[in-house]
Amino acid sequence: MKIKTYNKISKKGLNLFPVNYEVGDALEAADAILVRSATLHDIPFDPELKAIARAGAGTNNVPIDRCNEAGIVVFNTPGANANAVKELVTAALIMSARPIYPAIEWLQSLNETADFNKVVEKGKSNFIGPEIAGKRLGVIGLGAIGIKVANLAVHLGMEVYGYDPYLSVDNAWSL
Template identity: 60%
Template sequence: MQDILTLNSISQKGLARLSTNAFNIGDDVEDPTGILVRSAEMKEMELPESLCAIARAGAGTNNIPVDACSEKGIVVFNTPGANANAVQELTIAGLILAARNIAPAVRWMDTLKGKGEEVPALVEKGKKKFVGPELAGKKLGVIGLGAIGVKVANTATHLGLEVYGYDPYISVDAAWNLSHEVHHCVNLGDLYAQCDFITVHVPVTKDTRGLINAQAISQMKHGVRLLNFARGELVETGALISAVRSGKVAGYVTDFATDALIGEPGVVTLPHLGASTPESEENCAVMAADQLQDYLLNGNIKNSVNWPDVELPRVGGSRICVLHKNVPGMLSGITGAASDAGLNIENLVNKSRGGYAYTMLDVSGNVGGGVVARLKGMPGTIRVRII
């Protein structure tokens, strides 16, 4: 029986995916093999030696010490695409909010409370302050064509927008799912120069942090409207506010509020509602639980942010799982240890990701302590598991 620690309230639909015969699940277990988490901060948490995997029920892993986990041989999973529909729906709402000045119009309407029979006349007189353009016929730029970006781009074509997409790292699956009506931009400059609306759907990395900055905004059309439902750090707040005040940016809608942005004319801030739907929370919990269970029981890795994706069908016998540095000689050392112990290798897979690699092999025969000790003693070995 393996212990699973929950650091947040996890959907019961997700928890129900975990075998009750294999796992003990709770929020107070002391030496967990796995952790299920949503937004709980783990950066300062002491990682127990028993911990093999962390499954984040969501896409972002900023609350998890991923580098430290890699060094300890802890696999960190996320759930890309599980909340894609929820975020794309809110992004489409953001397009309309940006275009039609709905948020300031609603705030103004609230000021008319108590005006009695004057309200209809005041409405007709004041509505011209909130005139905004229709979406149909305008150009939308989508930066990042992952699970969410593809959905946004495809939906936007049905709203009559001419859509331009940019993603130098687009996956094969995403490319297959992308509408043929979406124009491909080979550089951001082309997208900036011609789009009336721009929405960003990329993760925060050292290369994307501050992607929308003063230089980027200077390349955009005057009166462009920007949307950010990905991460707040993608947009430089100071540059954005200056551009809104000058009129260069006609509107900014974001799901990532800061004190500087709240109440700023031309800016609509939302309280991080992107994945806040019961359907999204269930989808994320189910995917996270499935991935965690498959790794702990079978050694398979899917949707890890720090280790390569590796899947191997079980063929019986025992499974040896070795997480190690991506250095020469590891594979031959692992297979040599198995062969020297009289184990017959039935199946094997080895994949790497950056400085780390993962080797799984199914063997027939008794995997004794001597084999495990030899594998753990190899320079470059980080963790050994026998399933």
């Protein structure tokens, strides 16, 4: 089996394929395509192509109509990167509440200060920000990522409101 890759795909994941699979970005006449964000709308497909796997939640970069006509199976991997996105959202929440980046810049500007400890003690109050505990957070979309963000926000002491008109029973039980 030949699997053509588009974009940089983690070696950790690629190493899970059996040894008799050929996997790479230079393959011709592939049986399958593995893609992350590259758009396939203008790429011609080999007649041997059987499947396209999208390493991500959506399939907007895959020409679904053309695949349907050619009998090419298309699937995605929703939730595969949900934990990483949850962590980035958490970092953004905290950085939006507190002036972390300006504080880092200020500290870096003090690298030659003789009385470093005194200056830091005196100036650190300029970078106080509100705690996120007790704040309200709205999460729109309670899929794999939304659930993780909502649950973490609750653990951080936030009041969380969620909205998802397509919420599944399994996802509801995960909240």
